[in-house]
Amino acid sequence: MEPHPPIVAIMPVRYPQILEAVTRAGGILGSPAEAEGLVWTDPMAPDDLASVLAGSPAAWVQLPFAGVESFAEQLEPGRIWTSAKGIYGPAVAEHALALMLAAARGLHHYVKCTSWASAEVVPARRLKGSRVLIVGTGGIGRALARLLEPLEPEITAVNRSGTPMAGASSTVPTALLGEVVGQADWVVLAAPLTQETTHLFDSRMLGAMSRQAWLVNVARGGLVDTAALVESLEHGGIGGAALDVTDPEPLPDGHPLWSFSNVIITPHIANTWDMALPELAARVERNVLALGGGTPLEGQVDIALRY
Amino acid sequence: MEPHPPIVAIMPVRYPQILEAVTRAGGILGSPAEAEGLVWTDPMAPDDLASVLAGSPAAWVQLPFAGVESFAEQLEPGRIWTSAKGIYGPAVAEHALALMLAAARGLHHYVKCTSWASAEVVPARRLKGSRVLIVGTGGIGRALARLLEPLEPEITAVNRSGTPMAGASSTVPTALLGEVVGQADWVVLAAPLTQETTHLFDSRMLGAMSRQAWLVNVARGGLVDTAALVESLEHGGIGGAALDVTDPEPLPDGHPLWSFSNVIITPHIANTWDMALPELAARVERNVLALGGGTPLEGQVDIALRY
Numbered sequence: 001m002e003p004h005p006p007i008v009a010i011m012p013v014r015y016p017q018i019l020e021a022v023t024r025a026g027g028i029l030g031s032p033a034e035a036e037g038l039v040w041t042d043p044m045a046p047d048d049l050a051s052v053l054a055g056s057p058a059a060w061v062q063l064p065f066a067g068v069e070s071f072a073e074q075l076e077p078g079r080i081w082t083s084a085k086g087i088y089g090p091a092v093a094e095h096a097l098a099l100m101l102a103a104a105r106g107l108h109h110y111v112k113c114t115s116w117a118s119a120e121v122v123p124a125r126r127l128k129g130s131r132v133l134i135v136g137t138g139g140i141g142r143a144l145a146r147l148l149e150p151l152e153p154e155i156t157a158v159n160r161s162g163t164p165m166a167g168a169s170s171t172v173p174t175a176l177l178g179e180v181v182g183q184a185d186w187v188v189l190a191a192p193l194t195q196e197t198t199h200l201f202d203s204r205m206l207g208a209m210s211r212q213a214w215l216v217n218v219a220r221g222g223l224v225d226t227a228a229l230v231e232s233l234e235h236g237g238i239g240g241a242a243l244d245v246t247d248p249e250p251l252p253d254g255h256p257l258w259s260f261s262n263v264i265i266t267p268h269i270a271n272t273w274d275m276a277l278p279e280l281a282a283r284v285e286r287n288v289l290a291l292g293g294g295t296p297l298e299g300q301v302d303i304a305l306r307y
Numbered sequence: 308m309e310p311h312p313p314i315v316a317i318m319p320v321r322y323p324q325i326l327e328a329v330t331r332a333g334g335i336l337g338s339p340a341e342a343e344g345l346v347w348t349d350p351m352a353p354d355d356l357a358s359v360l361a362g363s364p365a366a367w368v369q370l371p372f373a374g375v376e377s378f379a380e381q382l383e384p385g386r387i388w389t390s391a392k393g394i395y396g397p398a399v400a401e402h403a404l405a406l407m408l409a410a411a412r413g414l415h416h417y418v419k420c421t422s423w424a425s426a427e428v429v430p431a432r433r434l435k436g437s438r439v440l441i442v443g444t445g446g447i448g449r450a451l452a453r454l455l456e457p458l459e460p461e462i463t464a465v466n467r468s469g470t471p472m473a474g475a476s477s478t479v480p481t482a483l484l485g486e487v488v489g490q491a492d493w494v495v496l497a498a499p500l501t502q503e504t505t506h507l508f509d510s511r512m513l514g515a516m517s518r519q520a521w522l523v524n525v526a527r528g529g530l531v532d533t534a535a536l537v538e539s540l541e542h543g544g545i546g547g548a549a550l551d552v553t554d555p556e557p558l559p560d561g562h563p564l565w566s567f568s569n570v571i572i573t574p575h576i577a578n579t580w581d582m583a584l585p586e587l588a589a590r591v592e593r594n595v596l597a598l599g600g601g602t603p604l605e606g607q608v609d610i611a612l613r614y
Contacts, residue, residue, distance in 0.1 A: 091433055091435075094408070094434060094458060095412055095431075097408060098405075098411065098412045098414060099414075101408055102408070102418075104405065105401075105405045105573065105576065106573075107405060107406075107409050107418070107571065107573065108414075110571070110573045110574070111418055111419065111571055111572075112418065113572070114560070114566075115560050115565075116557035116558050116574050117574050123581070124402075124576045124579050124581075125582075126401055126582050127401060128397065128401070129585075146457045147457050147458060149457065150453045150457065151401060151454060249423075250423035253423075258422075264414065264418055265418075265420070266412065266414065267420075267423050267424050269412065269413070272431050274430075274431075
């Protein structure tokens with residue numbers, strides 16, 4: 001296609017940053033009915049997207065999230081779908097690091113204290129020399145490896161194919177996860193939620209973890225069988241859990257996970273909308289440029305794999 | 308001196324790691340009366356060191372701490388004194404980073420929750436793009452700059468002379484601290500406690516800080532005027548404080564600092580003895596090798612400066 005200023009619809013037009021990104025890239029704001037590209041900025045409401053798309057010729061649809069599960073019904077061939085995959089990695093990795101360091105230093109214990117305590121109450125550990133297993137080598141996993149590098153842990157990565165991840169001393173395929181998970185002091189979940197990864201951490205996988213190891217989940221709650229996790233924590237099967245995502249989510253009041261002193265729960269804030277917006281706007285800008293210039297778009301979703 | 312296996316006394320011989328370090332370096336374990344080198348591994352009891360040294364020809368004495376205040380009376384010329392200076396910096400920097408990230412992500416709030424909350428309750432911030440002021444460019448400050456580098460904050464450093472610190476975009480002399488402190492989102496204290504630095508953060512300096520900024524102290528409690536800090540927190544003068552050291556220390560029960568929701572206190576655990584031991588053992592090994600080989604020892608104390 002000839003380079004041209006593409007007509008782009010933003011639905012809803014709520015965020016000045018996205019609007020500015022589209023116009024900065026030479027896009028012309030239009031309605032869905034005439035748009036070549038559609039930027040869906042509503043974090044919720046996937047159903048509304050279906051009805052908007054029904055009346056739109058848009059060849060390209062930009063979704064606001066990295067994971068596209070909630071839009072699974074809408075994903076249809078014949079359009080290019082792009083997500084936010086990759087761009088939120090550094091923000092989420094920063095949260096994973098915050099959770100790991102907090103657990104390592106016993107902050108979950110000390111912030112509740114109103115009396116000076118001895119260091120022996122909760123063992124403080126260094127990340128230096130510890131063994132970190134990163135499950136998932138997408139944007140989050142790769143960014144986490146970069147953040148961890150100066151802290152000098154030994155990193156093992158896990159992905160489907162076993163293709164080496166930069167920063168990891170070894171990368172193993174998911175099929176061999178059970179054989180390496182027991183060597184880790186930290187198990188960080190940074191994988192997409194797919195049929196293959198749902199309940200990847202079930203009672204068997206949790207049972208294979210070291211009793212000192214912490215499970216850190218900054219990806220999707222469904223990667224972990226919550227009932228199995230509760231049982232493992234009850235029996236001291238693992239050292240603790242730091243969860244930014246849960247299943248169910250939100251975690252209901254009175255749920256057993258709220259009761260453990262060695263569980264840190266944050267309410268899905270690894271990448272808040274405030275943190276995400278500048279990164280999403282930057283991707284929208286690059287993709288509108290690509291659409292106008294006829295070059296490949298960034299963050300394309302594989303409809304069959306749903307990520 | 309010809310390369311030779313030096314006789315080294317360890318007092319007391321309590322830690323296998325130190326014993327192994329001496330023998331691995333080719334040292335021969337001996338009594339103080341015959342020893343060429345003496346490794347003092349008792350974190351306390353400086354008085355006992357004096358009586359041991361009275362009957363020892365040891366040309367070299369290794370002390371277990373970075374600061375040698377508690378051994379000041381024992382430091383005498385005619386022997387080479389080495390301390391742990393420099394080697395504990397990375398452990399303390401790791402703790403500073405843990406405190407910063409915990410505060411940035413609101414973990415001090417969320418770990419007390421027993422109900423899912425919205426992200427807006429406590430604003431989660433990224434370190435990316437934030438402005439970090441590191442006061443003190445010794446082992447801790449330099450190590451912290453290295454840990455922060457992949458998180459992409461903008462670092463300003465402060466030291467006596469203004470000599471540039473690697474990793475900082477600018478370094479200013481302590482005399483100009485008051486002029487730059489207001490621009491920082493994070494103020495990290497990593498300076499030694501001297502006459503000059505005592506109460507460096509008094510009501511004036513705290514008053515010059517941004518109302519969103521956090522004060523992080525991993526150095527010595529006396530760097531901060533505690534009464535002024537309490538007053539600043541009471542009036543919302545700063546965003547919060549994360550303290551691994553306090554003045555007085557231990558912080559007494561019922562002290563006002565215990566009562567703030569935006570204060571994180573850890574009981575001087577940035578570098579526990581468990582963390583220190585492998586680093587100390589590694590220095591002992593290098594120094595026994597140097598003693599045997601006639602090369603310069605590492606971490607030498609300037610007796611006049613007592614540092």
